[in-house]
Amino acid sequence: MTRTRGLWAAATLFFLSGATGLAYEIIWFRRFSHIWGASTLAMGAVVSSFLLGLGIGAQVLGRRADRLKSPLEGYAWCEAGIGLLALLIPFECSALGAVTGFLYPLLHGIPVLHTLVRCLLTFLVIGPPCVLMGGTFPLLVRHFVSGEVGLTAGLLYAVNTVGAAFGCYVAGFHLLPWLGLSGTNGLAAGLNLTVAAAALLLSRRLESAPPGAAEATAPPSTSWTPPAGALSAASALTGLAALLLQMVWTRQLCVMLGGSTYALTATLFVILLGIGLGSFLFRIAIPRIANPASAAGWTLALLALSAGATRLLVPSLTLGVGLAGSLRSLVLGNAAVCVAASAALELLPSIGMGFLFPLLVHLTRSRASDAGRAVGGVYAWNTVGSIFGASATAPVGLALLGGAWTMAAGLGLYLATALLLLPRRGRRSLAVLAGVTLVSIGGIALGARKLDPRVTDQGMFMYGYRDPERRNVVYFKEGASCNVTVTEHVVDRALSVNGKVDATNEGDMDMQLGIAYLPRFLRPAAKNVLVIGYGSGATSGASLLFPGTQVTCCEIEPAVYAASSFFSPQNHDPTEQPAFRIVFDDGRSHLQGSREQFDLILSEPSNPWLAGVASLFTREFYETCRRKLTKRGLLAQWIQLYSFSEEEYALVIRTVTRSFRNACLLRISSSDTVLLASDEPLMVANEDIDAAQKLVDQSVGVRADLVKYLGSADVRSLLLERLILDESGLQRLASRSASTAINTDLNLRLEFDAPLRLFNSDLNPESDMGPMILGSVDADWLTR
Secondary structure, eight states, rough: OOOHHHHHHHHHHHHHHHHHHHHHHHHHHHHHHHHOOOOOOHHHHHHHHHHHHHHHHHHHHHHTTOOOOOOHHHHHHHHHHHHHHHHHHHHHHHHHHHHHHHHHHHHHHHHHHHHHHHHHHHHHHHHHHHHHHHHHHHHHHHHHOOOOOOHHHHHHHHHHHHHHHHHHHHHIIHHHHHHHHHHHHHHHHHHHHHHHHHHHHHHOOOOOHHHHHHHHHHHOOSSOOHHHHHHHHHHHHHHHHOOOOHHHHHHHHHHHHOSSSSHEEEEEHHHHHHHHHHHHHHHHHHGGOSSSSHHHHHHHHHHHHHHHHHHHTTTHHHHHHHHGGGGGGGHHHHHHHHHHHHHHHHHHHHOOOOHHHHHHHTOOOGGGGGGHHHHHHHHHHHHHHHHHHHHHHIIIIIIIIIIHHHHHHHHHHHHHHHHHHHOOOHHHHHHHHHHHHHHHHHHHHHTOOOOOHHHHSSSSHOOOOOTTTEEEEEEEEOOSSSSSEEEETTTEEEEEEEEEEEESSSSSSHHHHHHHHHHHHHOOTOOOOEEEOOOOOOHHHTTTTSOOOOEEOSOOOOHHHGGGGHHHHHOOOOGGTTTEEEOOOOOHHHHHHOOOOOOEEEEOOSOOOOOOGGGGGGHHHHHHHHEEEEEEEEEEEEEEEETTTTHHHHHHHHHHHHSEEEEEEEESSSEEEEEHHHHHHOOOOOHHHHHHHHHHHHHHHHHHHHHIIIOOOHHHHHHHEEEOOHHHHHHHHTTTTSOOOOTTTTHHHHHHHHHTTTTTTTOOIIIIIITTTTOOOTTTGGGO
């Protein structure tokens, strides 16, 4: 087999390596979100661990590649190791989950230390396969290098990154909904082992590049070459800048498209595709480039300009996505809209990123005998910058500086990189330097422009076009995990998270207060309450109106907590109560780690179509709730009626009732229900109702809320009116669907199905869901 044919055969294998690598990234992030939660700090620890492994592998195995007789054989063994280690990770994650209960009480109050420990433990699990992944690139380059290292690196980097984009799309849109976490993980591991076997066979037919011959064919350099230290710094700065931009784009697209798993997958897919295309472009263009350092400067400048310019498209894209809602009820239509919007924002700058990486490798001017060291060094330094970007962008950049200034900082880093790489002697060099600086500054100025939240943060992806002049923005904050907006129109106020309304002072208040009051009537002696999701603060505040009650609330975004001050007339100011405690963490993570037992768990997170939120609707979560409840403890789970089909609604009912012995259903409004679940009977004795009525009569605030928002302050009337399904009714409801499946951490049913229902205009909670839940109960079942 000729070396050219061997190179393309290896490139095909490397394409598959890229596909499996991104599939693992998606799978492992989900697994660790089940352990650490979906908070920004927790996910930052996972991303940093993943990148750290890649960087170590590139540096260590890159140096080793230059001493191997057959680096291709080394690549094969790396692929085999990745596949075998990937098969072990589910068991390691299960063991790690058992450790969280011990660590959480010790570290929860020290966020930095807690994050570092999470990072260390995560690295112990995913670090070994990531190290092997990081080493595959320099190993293959070293085996096939001939002449210029940059040419071989450009081809293999392009193929691998396009493969990663393919894996991202196929796993994120098709395999995970079809096979779940375990099936997709097993398929990827099998593909790694197949690639390993094929690479071993190929290595028997090919020898590595003869260093002497390769060095002789490398053309001499006549242009200026930056010092090695400058190249290392440039690699790190571009890695940091790229992560800054990617995090800003991800936030913008979550607000524009809705933060579903499909939107996040599309964002990553387009970035990877652009990087791959840029690397292909480098391979075509490099023979025609006389001065690579100047080319790097202009690439950085144009990258900054394109990233700043595409930011101007955000308002128009937001309006366009709002008009395309009807296309998104099918998987392919949703994918097309998400990818198109992502491409408009990210594709051009990502192509620049892809062109830049092999260009930096090319600037090392390394010999073939040092190719592994050169490629591994650039990759490793780039990863160092990426780690800083992944860990600091959300909590420092977005939360403190905001998206505009974070983007401006990233584009400024590209300008700083250009100044590092460009020569400063000679008229032509100074002219290039001035031009690059001016273009970069133009990009920075465009990137620093702030967007109008009346246009970008009004949830047009979900509600269609909304007149920006109709509502006043009284609060806007770009938090570490989401954008939070409070808008006002006359007397109506609404709190939105990434554009989706999560609380209002009128239309949603019956639900926010009903979930605090009605479950309490079944457990009037409850004292220790956990609320998952702060929202307007009304549920927490209402729970505190009962004497002797301690309330803990888990809220993932501090900006939501800050925004609740605009709802103080309705929420009874829980922040001023000594019996109230706010925990800024994922509710599931807190429950898994806390040693507390609760009398009531009121779970009212955001909608399950949002990425990360669906993990609060799985069997594993409900089993955790059951363990954390006291003997007569009760779970109250909010379930929406809108943007849900009968199948999704029945899926949640089956999942909850599979974990608890007893359950019944409350109908709060035409759009909201609450499922009550406990291991103890839910039938209420007369003395319990009398005790609950006494609590209501003793509190002016409770009585006023009940009369205003629920229509009555009589406990018996409220229960008889709102408790509409007993256990037998719930069984009939669940059996309406032919499926007997439940939602689990592994099958991800709700996370992938629910976003598609969001855009189905044919679903109506009154006409479709209402009849489904009209399995009536006997009027006296409560007092038997």
